[in-house]
Every structure is written in structure tokens, then in C-alpha cells.
Amino acid sequence: MKISDWIENNPWSSKVWWLIVGAVITLVCEKACNKIVPDNPVVVKEVADSIRVIHAYDLNIGNDSIVKAQLKMKLDNIALAQLYESQINEMIKQQKHDFNSIMLNSQFPNAKGCILGSGMAYFEAEISSLQNDFLDIKMTFLNTDIANDIYCLSIKIDAIENNKRLVVFDENYNVNVNRPDNHIRITNGFPKGTFRISVGFFLKRDLKSEYPRFYQISKTLRK
Incomplete structure (x- = not known):
């Protein structure tokens, strides 16, 4: 006997059939959603009422000493640039606010000496x-x-x-x-x-x- 003939001879079975189909669809959707949004999301760091997400980058450089050396040099250069910038800003600040300016038009019209x-x-x-x-x-x-x-x-x-x-x-x-x-x-x-x-x-x-x-x-x- 075909499934269609059995459903036709038992009208109540159509409701059971659709319940089974609905349950299967629901199960599939839950599995898919769990892959997208985990059941237990991880909060990296919470500060007051805001959340900071910290990104970690895996450069996958392994044991490549040349790449490691280049990366270290770039990081050192960034650190030096930040240090020099702060020192230059401090020097500019001192020159603007601390040091006396040259008197450009100083004149002693009758001076023969001092x-x-x-x-x-x-x-x-x-x-x-x-x-x-x-x-x-x-x-x-x-x-x-x-x-x-x-x-x-x-x-x-x-x-x-x-x-x-x-x-x-x-x-x-x-x-x-x-x-x-x-x-x-x-x-x-x-x-x-x-x-x-x-x-x-x-x-x-x-x-x-x-x-x-x-x-x-x-x-x-x-x-």
C-alpha cells in the first residue's frame, strides 16, 4: 500500500504527518542557528556598560626567522616613532612657552660701546x-x-x-x-x-x- 493511499484511508494521519514534518524542519533550523550564533557566546572583556572585543591575529609565520625579524623591526620602528613624536611635541611646547624670543629690532642709536x-x-x-x-x-x-x-x-x-x-x-x-x-x-x-x-x-x-x-x-x- 502506498503512503498516499494509507493517508487517504486514515484522515487523522495527515495531521500526524504534518507534525512530523514540522518537527524535522524545526530541528534543522535550530542546528543551523547554533552554528551561526553559539549557545554560550564568550564576552572577551566587559568594562562598565560597554563591551570591548579584542581581535587576535595569527600571522601563521611559524619558525620563519626572517619574517619574525622583519615584524620585530616594524614594531620597533612604530614604538620609536611614537617616542620621537612625544619628544618633538614637548620640545615645540617648550620653545613656544618657555624660551625668550630674539629682539629683532633692538637699537642703541648713539652707542659707541658699553x-x-x-x-x-x-x-x-x-x-x-x-x-x-x-x-x-x-x-x-x-x-x-x-x-x-x-x-x-x-x-x-x-x-x-x-x-x-x-x-x-x-x-x-x-x-x-x-x-x-x-x-x-x-x-x-x-x-x-x-x-x-x-x-x-x-x-x-x-x-x-x-x-x-x-x-x-x-x-x-x-x-
Whole structure:
């Protein structure tokens, strides 16, 4: 007897037949869904009310020493680039906010020379060595009110050889009137030898003098 004839002779069997078919379809769908969405999904890391998924990449490089060396070099270069970037940003930040700018139009119209005076009563000076890439100078005023009377800061460097002096650097800088400390940085491109570094300032009242007074503190350094 065919299945169709049996169903026709037993009308109630058609309902059972469709129940069986439905159960089979349901079972197949559940198996397929389990493959797509696991019953027990794994949460990699949960932070507060958000979920971070961490991806792991298997490069499948095995024991290939050349590939490993190349990969290590690339990772090292990335680390160095990040380090250099932070250092450069820090240097730019210091140059923008810390170092005094050069006075481009400083003028002493009647000057024939200058008179050296002591600056020890007005400021303290810190002068770095000549063994570094930069010569860093810090001036700290003992009384910040004097900054309002200063025309410019000045750095003068003389090379000393055979008891003679030769001017190798002479530059004027704007003074910072809003803080007691003034920082000046000079690129150390000086040759080996002995140098006399003089750090100080000129007052506004001496601007038109034939011999303005240079209030300075000096230090002799070797390179």
C-alpha cells in the first residue's frame, strides 16, 4: 500500500504527518542557528556598560626567522616613532612657552660701546655646560618689578685664545615681564676652546646713551 493511499484511508494521519514534518524542519533550523550564533557566546572583556572585543591575529609565520625579524623591526620602528613624536611635541611646547624670543629690532642709536656693570644685585644666572647640543641659560630676577624697566636681555659670548677675546655671539632678547624666570636656548655650534659667556640686560633709561651700562654675570666654559 502506498503512503498516499494509507493517508487517504486514515484522515487523522495527515495531521500526524504534518507534525512530523514540522518537527524535522524545526530541528534543522535550530542546528543551523547554533552554528551561526553559539549557545554560550564568550564576552572577551566587559568594562562598565560597554563591551570591548579584542581581535587576535595569527600571522601563521611559524619558525620563519626572517619574517619574525622583519615584524620585530616594524614594531620597533612604530614604538620609536611614537617616542620621537612625544619628544618633538614637548620640545615645540617648550620653545613656544618657555624660551625668550630674539629682539629683532633692538637699537642703541648713539652707542659707541658699553660699560660693564654687575648684575648680581638684580638677578641670578644658571648657565649650562658646552658639552650638550644646546647652551641653556636661565635668568631669575630677585625683584620682578625691574623687568618693566629693562629694554632687552643680552647674551654675549667671546672666544678666548692667547689672552685675546674674539666676539663669536652677540644677541639681544625680549624680556618676559609676567614671570621672574627667563629662559634662553642657543644652539651649541661652537668649536672646541675656551669661551666667556656674559648674561645680562640693558635698561630703557640707557637706550640713547653713548655708553649704555650692561648689567651682567659672566662665566668661563671650556668645550
